[in-house]
Amino acid sequence: MKSQLIKSLASNKESLVIALLLFTLTSINALAAESSLVSITNDENATTFKMVIDIDGNKDIKNFYKDVFNKKMKRIERKKLAIERIYNGINIEKMDKYEVVNLKSDNFSRHNGGNLELDTLYNGAKGKRKSYDLELNRIGDQWEILFKGKKVNVLHLKSNKVFILGVVGIKDIQVKK
Incomplete structure (x- = not known):
């Protein structure tokens, strides 16, 4: 009888320790999390970009990331974006020497967001944005x-194509829900 009681107590103790451990791990994960804001596709290839934020326990933004996915939606690259430079503009996509997509804000706040300007290269041959x-x-x-x-x-990026030159920039952005 004593041995059964001891086994029962030991089993309950182990269960309690495991439950506390799982609760602690869950609580830590609840304090910091990532959230995908928007997916960006294009009509030139099957690559998909996702703009991801890392949030802290107060749900304020800690970091911005650009994740790159292949056509099988496997993440192949992660780029941390310098959130502190958002007022001057953060480059999101660069091809050769051209900054194709930039993100800017004049009132960004880590606590409640703000207005964003998605600045795109319209025609690299003419330097138009x-x-x-x-x-x-x-x-x-x-x-x-x-x-x-x-x-x-x-957001789906439509290519701006010019006769002979081919793709010279982004003609327009289609918004999809």
Whole structure:
């Protein structure tokens, strides 16, 4: 009888330790998490980019990342973006010597987001650029990207093609929910 009681107590103790360990690990993960803001596709290849934020226990933004996925949606690259440079512009995509996509803000806050300008190369041969106004909003503990007041999940980049030269930039951006 004593041995059964001891075994039962030991088993309960082990269960309690395991439960506490799992609770601790879950709590730590709940304090810091990543969230995908928007996927960016294009009509030139099957590569997909995802803009990802890393948030702290207060749900404030700690870091920005650009994740690159192949056509099988396997992540093949992660680039940490210098969030502290967002006021001057962060380069998101560069091809050869051209900055194809930049992200800027004049009022970004890690706590509640702000207005974003997606600056794109329209025509590299002529040096023309085109901008799109987005918003990064915090709704409670969730973050979202808005375009013209509507939530966006996917931005699709349409190529600007010129006879003889081929692709010279981004003609337009299609917004997909």
